[in-house]
Amino acid sequence: MRCIGNSTSATWDDPIRCTEQCQKSALFLGTNVQLVPPQDYYLPNTGVSVRCPEGYKPSRDRITCKAEQDKSVWDVTAPILCVELCRESDLSVDIRVQLVPSQRYYLPNTGVSVRCPGGYKPSQDRITCKAEQDKSVWDESVIRCVEQCAKPTAPGIRSLSLNKDFYDLWESVSVTCAPGYHGVSGAVRCEWNGTSSNWNEPDPCIVLRRPSFTQFPTGADNALKWRLSEGRKVYTGFQLNISAHREYDITFSETESHWLGPNVTEFNMELKYGTNYTVTLRGFTVSGPGEPAVWAHETSIGEPLLPLKNQIAIGDTTATFQLHPVPDSNGPISSYEIIVSGGWNGSLRQLCTSYTSTRYNSSQVPTLYTAVLLPAVKLTKSRTFTLGDGLYYDGFFNSPLSPDWNYKVYLRVTSKWKEVEKASCTCLDPYVVSLKLEITGVPSPTETVLQWRRVGGSRRDITGYQLNMVAWKEHTVIEEESQRLPPNVMEHRIPMEPGSSYMVTVRALTAAGPGEASLWLSGTPKATGASDSYVRVSLVLKPLFLTVLILILLCVTVREKWEQRGADFPAFRNLIGQFRGEKRHRGRTERGGSVEMAPL
Template identity: 20%
Template sequence: MSSGDGRAPGPLLLLLLLLALPRSAGRRRAVVNRSIPDVCATCHIHATCQQSGGKSVCICNYGFVGNGRTHCQDKDECQIGASKICGNHTLCHNTHGSFYCVCLDGYRASNNNKTFIPNDGTNCTDIDECEESGLCGHNARCVNTEGSYMCYCNDGYKLETGEHSFHQDENNVSCKEIGCGSPPEMKNGYIVGNYSVQPGSAVHYECREGFYSNEGKFSYCTENGTWEPATLSCKEIDCGKPWLIPHTTMTWDNSTTLWSRVYYHCKEGYYFNGDKNFSECTMDQSWENITYVCEEEELFSNLSIFNETCVRWQKKTGRLGVQEMYTFHVQGQRWYQKNFFHEMTFELFTHKQAPEVCLDLQPGTNYSINISMVALNFSLLVSMTTQITDPPFPEVEFVAVKGSAPLLRLRKAEDQNGPISLYQVIVLPLDLQSTFICDSFAATTFFSNTTDIKGYVAAEFQAKDVADNMSIALGDRHYYGKFYNAPLKLGQEYCVFLKIISEWNKVRTQSCVIWAQIKNLSPSLQYMTAVGLGSVAAVCLVLFLSFSVARSCLHRSVHPPPAAVACEAVHLSTTVDVASAGIASLFLETESVSLL
């Protein structure tokens, strides 16, 4: 307030104000001091009061996050991933305020505890389940894997399910012994002897009587427990039509299978001359030969065969000087060539007392010749077998090469002049090509390291084993038949012959043809490498010997006698020459073949 005259308040008023101010201020200060709370008392139950900068601060405990006073919630340590917080091959489990780790199946903790917290270096290591005996059961083996294991059947066993591997704890399976069971049946065939059903075993088939086969007769049990299909095909034996015998009638049921029989009977006016009057179909698919002949009154005699294909006879005395007409009916067959049939008919007019006829017959053939005197209705049957002649020249593609051995292709020849038995590949030095005689290689000779080589048989093949357009590699070091396919020598020149051999009725014939010429045979890459290594070895040997000689000289004297120096030089030279010769001979072919 103010006085009525506008002056300043009086001293009394100021005093009253001063007395009032301290008391009021003191009361306000007392109220403020009572409102400051105790910080540590306000910390969350999962928080700890700590001093920081002279002040009390509430901090959430390990494993919790929050402001420390109003909330401290659990921290999920596993959310960053088990491999990051626990390590590899683990599972992470969060707990209230903490966590723990466990190893995956197939692993164990290095501290051998079921759970761990990776603050001491604990990690999870693989468990070798295969240490447990018999884990996979009988006839099986265990293979440990990372964190697990697998079971595999032993050799000779397989799973019933057909799977390759298994877990014994997942399904109840077992390994059963592999077996092919009963072999397949063969039409018109049967099994010979005993057999096994184990893999690799073979069963042998044969055709039953009356059937034949030229194909494979074995079936093999495979690793999969199945039988390979046999290539055997049994075909029924068929002899075809039987022989015709003049002046006979046949009793025959038209059967041409094995052991079929045809009976012959002489016509009226003829009599039987021979050992039996029937012929049977045999295993070689031909009718057996018989000497059954129906003869009339003898009109000519002294019949003989000469020069293999010629016949002569004596005419009846009572018809001397009379011109006779003879008819010839010729039939030829081959046992080795079923589709071959040679037939011809011709007439002969002659007044000679001792006629002679030479027939144009095919080689390697069985002939039946019926000679008839037309005027007297008289016939005579003659059997004749011609010898084989040289087989046809081999059909080859001539090859001329330089530097390397060629790959030759063999074409199968036809049985034209007799049954072809063998094929031979013959190697000669090129300078002997003009002097080669096909018969000179008839002897059987093996490859030898001791004889002087002039030529040799490199390979021999049975005709039945030769496929058309078959490949032959010269010098492959294999045996073909009884002969060794020797490697060709470097720098040499060769000529190669192909020989075809026929054998029948104790007669052997052959034909040869030049197949290839090889010039300037050069070494292969492997040979050049070997020679290079040999040269390096020779140089090293020379250096070593030089060092040895020098060292020996130092130990003798400072001024050795000239004779000693010369001796050492000769010795060193000889050593080097021997070493060089040894190195050279090491990489050259030293094999040779016997001269036939």
């Protein structure tokens, strides 16, 4: 320093001060920590290295003594420790494990790669030395080289989804099999068996033969049966596909598919007539379907379905009924045949199998002939046929019917296909043509007998008569009667109580059913075509019944007044007949009653 002065005083240019040094004792040093250079005091702005024994690392590699005004301080206040390093010897490894880089000690937060020789894979690809307070530890202490599975080379393997020389433990790979081989499973997996690594399926591809059919469905047994191939143990199930079509009906098509268990060896098929079937059966494994077994078969046609039976409407020399098309479920329908029988006693089965279509012959008794032979193409919807219309149908004469014959009508439906012919027959209800009764005598106060007779024909077809009567007086029903009379009785006594009114219906009965009803109404014209429902009048309907009777009486009164005035009553009657759409036969009786006949 230098002394500087003027005319009056003098002073030093830089006064000398004493600055406190950094003391070693001011540091918090852990065990085995060494400072280089080793001193008790360190000058300001001096760097000091920190050292630790082998296998340890200082928490600070270097510290510095810094000057602050008139004193010096260390740049660290935290304790300085020797942190223990991770040792290679701390790891539990087998002799195949290699650490990269390979050294005795590893610093904290250092990652180390693990390597194994070919055919092996380390249990951990990388381990890390982690710092924990004053020491370092490995994040994984046990390292092994695990044996891998070598690339599958079994017969039948065409390709692998991942192609490499070795596969890790528990790794799966998909296998594609060569033609002629079938996969046991979709993928194979490398597994540990306790001593080594091996594939869970050593032969992933096998030769899988198709199932073999051993029995086909028949009419007596509908079971389709098969035998499994040698690969049965690998089946997960079977798929059975059935398709059906008909050559004669392009609109018919049916398909069905069934999944069957691996141990199923039969299936019941409900075969339909006249149908072409194609059946495919294939086994499945986890990797997909095997080669299918195929069976193709055409069933024969069967007897056509029975046609609908309908009631016969009876005329004088004709009878009509509805003819409906029959579905071709059992085979294509070729024709409909109406066969008329008069006195023939053969069986329905005999008619279907043995009868040959025969033209009408008036000299043949008993008679059995074909009235109509209709190709199926001419019956596409329901159609009304009249027996006895006197027309020809494809060369067969539909002869008028005799009014005194008891007839039966048979309908034969025929199906033909590929040299096979089947037929089904049905018999319509027997009937007698034009069975009518005429009332010939009506009751009077002196002779209370109602008499009748049959119009046309003989009585040999009649099994009896049904007579129903209702009597009323002053708007109150006083008597109801219903009797069945034997065929030789053609009269019945009516009480004819004074002041009472009577309504009687009578009809003939045959084996084919009742005929038309004829009605007699005391003191009034008889209604025509009367129904037996008039006879059984319930208490609930009596008021309505009486109202109807009053209306009838009013009509009678009007008619009588027209007759008294010379009016043209027949013209009026014809007008009423046209309105009702009926043709009636009317006759006056000598006792003031009237009778009429009309179809029911």
